[in-house]
Amino acid sequence: MKQIALKTVGLVFLLLGTFFSAEATRVETVTVNALTTMTLAFELDDEYKFSGSLSIVGGSNNDVDFWVTDPGGVKILDLGRVSQERGFEFEARANGTYVLHFSNTFSLLAAKNVTLTYDVEKPTLGMEPFVLAWGALIAVCIAAVIAAVVLSMRKPKQEDTKSAEPEKPKKSQHARHAFKQVGLIARLKEACSTN
Numbered sequence: 001m002k003q004i005a006l007k008t009v010g011l012v013f014l015l016l017g018t019f020f021s022a023e024a025t026r027v028e029t030v031t032v033n034a035l036t037t038m039t040l041a042f043e044l045d046d047e048y049k050f051s052g053s054l055s056i057v058g059g060s061n062n063d064v065d066f067w068v069t070d071p072g073g074v075k076i077l078d079l080g081r082v083s084q085e086r087g088f089e090f091e092a093r094a095n096g097t098y099v100l101h102f103s104n105t106f107s108l109l110a111a112k113n114v115t116l117t118y119d120v121e122k123p124t125l126g127m128e129p130f131v132l133a134w135g136a137l138i139a140v141c142i143a144a145v146i147a148a149v150v151l152s153m154r155k156p157k158q159e160d161t162k163s164a165e166p167e168k169p170k171k172s173q174h175a176r177h178a179f180k181q182v183g184l185i186a187r188l189k190e191a192c193s194t195n
Contacts, residue, residue, distance in 0.1 A: 028116045032064055032104040040100045040116065044092040051089040052100075052118035054082055059110030065103035071096025 032038045044050065056062045062084045068077040070093065077090050092098060102114050 025117060025119050028118070030102060030114050030116070032102045032112045032114055034107045034109050034111060035105055037101055037103040037105060038114075039102070042098050042100070042120070043096070044098050044120065045095050046092055047123035048092045049089060049121040049123075050092065050098065050118060051087075051121070052116055053085065053087040055085050055115040055117075056082060056112055057115075058112035059104075059107055062112070064112050064114055065101075065106070067101050069099045069101065070094065071098065 028040055030038045030040065042050065054064075054066060056064055063081050066079045066082045066086075066088075067075050068088075068090055070076050072094075076093075076098075077088060079086060079088060090098075100116070102112075104110075104112050
């Protein structure tokens with residue numbers, strides 16, 4: 001029964017892990033030369049959330065043009081000219097390749113170094129994370145109560161049932177000896193009465 005309880009609690013935590021899991025924060029750095037555009041492509045599933053921040057160094061204004069396209073090539077986010085640092089996020093609306101574009105086509109000479117720090121979060125069943133966290137906490141409590149009830153309803157061990165039966169009194173050595181004497185006397189009387 002304890003194994004069932006432990007497996008139930010383990011399963012709840014495994015499910016929680018899948019709901020709250022996010023890839024570890026990652027960092028990518030690209031150099032965008034003058035008069036060019038660089039891209040980074042990401043394979044995302046429907047409803048995954050992409051959160052990132054850009055840090056740009058180079059040229060006189062530390063800037064690039066930045067936008068994101070979906071698997072169909074449609075712009076879904078356009079921040080225009082980004083200087084120094086800027087955060088952004090978008091949610092994938094279809095499975096496929098999402099492309100981040102970094103353009104330095106307006107600069108004639110200076111290359112720009114762009115550092116992208118990002119996270120990809122799996123969907124949370126359409127719920128806010130704190131609502132999901134409370135639901136998960138309630139589920140863990142319910143699983144603990146169920147495990148406690150199951151453990152309390154288990155059958156007693158064989159040893160426990162033996163101790164529940166009344167014990168027979170043990171005969172002392174003196175009582176056994178007296179019974180033997182009584183038996184011997186009865187036999188002698190019987191033998192004498194037949195003669």
